[in-house]
Amino acid sequence: MTITIIGMGLIGGSLCKAIKTKTSYTCYGVNRNPAVLEAALRDKAIDKGFSLGERLPISDVYIVCFHPRATIDYIEARAQEFAPGSLVLDVCGVKAGIVQAAEKALLPHNVRFLGTHPMAGREFSGYDYSLPTLYDGASIVLTPTAHSQQKDVDLVKHLADGLGFGRIVVTEPEEHDRIIAFTSQMAHVVANAYVKTPMLERHGGFTGGSFQDMTRVARLNADMWTELFLMNRKPLLDEINNIILHLGEYRDALANGDENRLHDLLKDGSDRKIQSLEPEDH
Amino acid sequence: MTITIIGMGLIGGSLCKAIKTKTSYTCYGVNRNPAVLEAALRDKAIDKGFSLGERLPISDVYIVCFHPRATIDYIEARAQEFAPGSLVLDVCGVKAGIVQAAEKALLPHNVRFLGTHPMAGREFSGYDYSLPTLYDGASIVLTPTAHSQQKDVDLVKHLADGLGFGRIVVTEPEEHDRIIAFTSQMAHVVANAYVKTPMLERHGGFTGGSFQDMTRVARLNADMWTELFLMNRKPLLDEINNIILHLGEYRDALANGDENRLHDLLKDGSDRKIQSLEPEDH
Numbered sequence: 242m243t244i245t246i247i248g249m250g251l252i253g254g255s256l257c258k259a260i261k262t263k264t265s266y267t268c269y270g271v272n273r274n275p276a277v278l279e280a281a282l283r284d285k286a287i288d289k290g291f292s293l294g295e296r297l298p299i300s301d302v303y304i305v306c307f308h309p310r311a312t313i314d315y316i317e318a319r320a321q322e323f324a325p326g327s328l329v330l331d332v333c334g335v336k337a338g339i340v341q342a343a344e345k346a347l348l349p350h351n352v353r354f355l356g357t358h359p360m361a362g363r364e365f366s367g368y369d370y371s372l373p374t375l376y377d378g379a380s381i382v383l384t385p386t387a388h389s390q391q392k393d394v395d396l397v398k399h400l401a402d403g404l405g406f407g408r409i410v411v412t413e414p415e416e417h418d419r420i421i422a423f424t425s426q427m428a429h430v431v432a433n434a435y436v437k438t439p440m441l442e443r444h445g446g447f448t449g450g451s452f453q454d455m456t457r458v459a460r461l462n463a464d465m466w467t468e469l470f471l472m473n474r475k476p477l478l479d480e481i482n483n484i485i486l487h488l489g490e491y492r493d494a495l496a497n498g499d500e501n502r503l504h505d506l507l508k509d510g511s512d513r514k515i516q517s518l519e520p521e522d523h
Numbered sequence: 524m525t526i527t528i529i530g531m532g533l534i535g536g537s538l539c540k541a542i543k544t545k546t547s548y549t550c551y552g553v554n555r556n557p558a559v560l561e562a563a564l565r566d567k568a569i570d571k572g573f574s575l576g577e578r579l580p581i582s583d584v585y586i587v588c589f590h591p592r593a594t595i596d597y598i599e600a601r602a603q604e605f606a607p608g609s610l611v612l613d614v615c616g617v618k619a620g621i622v623q624a625a626e627k628a629l630l631p632h633n634v635r636f637l638g639t640h641p642m643a644g645r646e647f648s649g650y651d652y653s654l655p656t657l658y659d660g661a662s663i664v665l666t667p668t669a670h671s672q673q674k675d676v677d678l679v680k681h682l683a684d685g686l687g688f689g690r691i692v693v694t695e696p697e698e699h700d701r702i703i704a705f706t707s708q709m710a711h712v713v714a715n716a717y718v719k720t721p722m723l724e725r726h727g728g729f730t731g732g733s734f735q736d737m738t739r740v741a742r743l744n745a746d747m748w749t750e751l752f753l754m755n756r757k758p759l760l761d762e763i764n765n766i767i768l769h770l771g772e773y774r775d776a777l778a779n780g781d782e783n784r785l786h787d788l789l790k791d792g793s794d795r796k797i798q799s800l801e802p803e804d805h
Contacts, residue, residue, distance in 0.1 A: 432737065
């Protein structure tokens, strides 16, 4: 099988390295920057490199590894270049908008599409930070639609397994987006809001693990997350409104000096967290 | 030097183990539960054990390792039992209320007091989870007042250094409480609020590191944190109101589909986080 990775930043570069390290598939790389292609050839992360302007090579699977808007733009602009009968994947953190646009662009050309979201990342971006082990043990979500074929889901499951993913979840694009608003997007909103206080400058020496954990993802790629948030407005708005509501409950209990209420609120949150722990979290 | 640890849970037990592992001081342990004293003697974490009902042994330093309210109650009830000329420390996560009550109770008995806050912990409590390495590299905050003596600050700095603490900060009790509202208490409020959504039950397979980090301290000891929050109402209220205000900004930008505003908000938070990173965080 031949796989072409289009866009070789942290996510795409790590896919190249994982493919060449852990499987026997042929891997082509497509990137705008020739220095990245050279580095990837030197790293034996790709078998052959192509510039972004060149015609796409013939391949069984293409994985487009751009940010959301660029992913849609690329697929729409180059739809007729993917090999007929091939399968195209994306790696974006939102799915409904991407899947809809990609299927519309590709299906008329006899090219199939399957949305995927590999749940791994780092606070850094670019090929230089990519790792063959980035996906080890991570989750990947596949979001087939009524247009998808079971053989493609099976193929991507097999590929994900070979690349080291620890958990493969199959769900609808809309369900993915609702859950991801909570598990990922909100974590970035909250961490990013958390550091906006004059106290931040005075925190040196006053932090244990809880502060570092709470604010780690405050450092983010504003371009990418703005795109992700705007493509998932309704679910994310629901979650932001929800946490504002709940924070107000602690605020009111504290303002009223209502010890029992405050205790109940904290106990409820703690109990929910404990109940939600998966076996591997314990 | 002889040090008596009063209350041998996670914090006190770890102090006993660190003292006997890393220093040559004599360490007495005081605890309600005889099984804990036996375990600590077996672990060579104390030289001698005393039940809570017994008269306190003569000692140079006493470290009261109870929750905030119990710390005040104990110091007030047993003030005349501490050796005259000795130094008493506490380990609570709030300082102004504790320091004020402790100095009032102890100074008339010719016993000195210094508030301390070792910034280390685990999601578990009790002697069984205590570790001689709990404080390795952690911060400890000392909060002397106008009644404090420099020799006591110096002695506790020396002791903290010997126990493995990585950073020693000296500040006023009120300043400690304002900063800790942000760095620690808020992290617990926010994590605890974060999990209160119907999405929590559906999150399996949709989480990367950001979710785990964001919600780790949602699991908390509701009794202790209720006490800590109520003893630090004003600073914590300021911080909760502040994050609600900022979360509303993201919400409004998103609701309005205002891409530039949303991008600015995210960029601002990310820049603040990067600027606040201390050299060891990079």
